[in-house]
Amino acid sequence: MSNDEKEPLEKESIKEEEKSEESEEEEERAKYLEDIKESCKIAKEIREYIRPKVKVGAKVLDLVEEIENKIYEKDAAPSFPCNISINNIAAHYTAHKFDETEINEGDVVKVDFGCHIDGAISDQAFTVSFNPEQDKLIEAAEEALQVVLDNIKPGVETNYLGGLAEEIIKKYGYLPVSNLSGHQLEKWILHSKKTIPIVKLPSGDIIEEGETYAMEVFASTGLGEVHDTPNVYIYRVQPVRVPLRNKLARKMMRFCAEKYQTLPFAKRWLIDEFGFKVRLAIRELTMKKIFYEYHPLADKKGSFIAQKEHTLLVEHDSCKVLTE
Numbered sequence: 001m002s003n004d005e006k007e008p009l010e011k012e013s014i015k016e017e018e019k020s021e022e023s024e025e026e027e028e029r030a031k032y033l034e035d036i037k038e039s040c041k042i043a044k045e046i047r048e049y050i051r052p053k054v055k056v057g058a059k060v061l062d063l064v065e066e067i068e069n070k071i072y073e074k075d076a077a078p079s080f081p082c083n084i085s086i087n088n089i090a091a092h093y094t095a096h097k098f099d100e101t102e103i104n105e106g107d108v109v110k111v112d113f114g115c116h117i118d119g120a121i122s123d124q125a126f127t128v129s130f131n132p133e134q135d136k137l138i139e140a141a142e143e144a145l146q147v148v149l150d151n152i153k154p155g156v157e158t159n160y161l162g163g164l165a166e167e168i169i170k171k172y173g174y175l176p177v178s179n180l181s182g183h184q185l186e187k188w189i190l191h192s193k194k195t196i197p198i199v200k201l202p203s204g205d206i207i208e209e210g211e212t213y214a215m216e217v218f219a220s221t222g223l224g225e226v227h228d229t230p231n232v233y234i235y236r237v238q239p240v241r242v243p244l245r246n247k248l249a250r251k252m253m254r255f256c257a258e259k260y261q262t263l264p265f266a267k268r269w270l271i272d273e274f275g276f277k278v279r280l281a282i283r284e285l286t287m288k289k290i291f292y293e294y295h296p297l298a299d300k301k302g303s304f305i306a307q308k309e310h311t312l313l314v315e316h317d318s319c320k321v322l323t324e
Helices: 003-053 060-073 132-151 158-171 247-259 267-274 278-287
Strands: 083-086 089-091 108-113 115-117 124-129 181-185 195-197 212-220 234-237 291-294 305-314 319-321
Touching (some): 003 305, 060 083, 132 158, 132 305, 247 278, 278 291
Antiparallel strands (some): 234 291
16 A cells, blocks of 8 residues: 555544544543532432531531431442531531530531542532521621622633622621632542632632532631641542551552542541551651641631532533532
8 A cells, every 4th residue: 555545544543533532521521510410419418418417416426427428328429528617617627536526505517518429529518507696607608609609600700709709798797718719620639720719819710611610608707817727637648659667558548549539538537447556657648748638727716607618510601500
């Protein structure tokens, strides 16, 4: 066969490969959307189930374990350990193994959880107040989130959305938590490249059709800024390759990388899997930056924070809230 005869055949072969790749990408995209919609449906069902159980006298440990067990019962897995953050704690607090924390009169309780199906993540949160003086705080967070959702569409800049949230929260006399934000979701990535702030910033990202986000709003009676607190109960594996001396640390690293991939996991889950000897292994894994630590985040003592969050899909000229 001459070179002149080969050339059309090679071009045809390249076209067929490109079509095949496009078809695979379309199938993957369709499956991702199907999975995220199902994970959001599950999260919504569990939210409605657990909300009446969030009451004075309830133990945080019992609530988080019930939520996580319900997720597994529905053939999904937690996107991250269920967070139940009380009063001035904004995020990243999950119960430890012998946690005796109970919900008390006067508390403002945030329940933040999600699930995933094959890495397609849902993430949503709600707040329950047992303090009538803070009911308006919840109203501020909910209204601010709704205004942002009403304005999300392709081409909008995220800093504009942040300005809308800030305006609503300040209208109520509270402050948005400036160093927390909504976040883009991708397969197996809870916090992807783009963020949606809840304060007005000089610049931002551009919202694009087909993107998925977990949009969350935090309204505070405090300083409007959170800081790390000491005790850590949530971790995530980082792509760091360093030698490990502790045999259990090596085993735990492989287990977490395989089971949770890029998603966060709880210390109590490791205790359930490996027993109470995990402490030294966790210390080595955190010292060598293999385990990323999620410190509970808090505003000043005596303040209160309300949170509201939904997962959404950006459509042609608006967004579709998947966890509503």
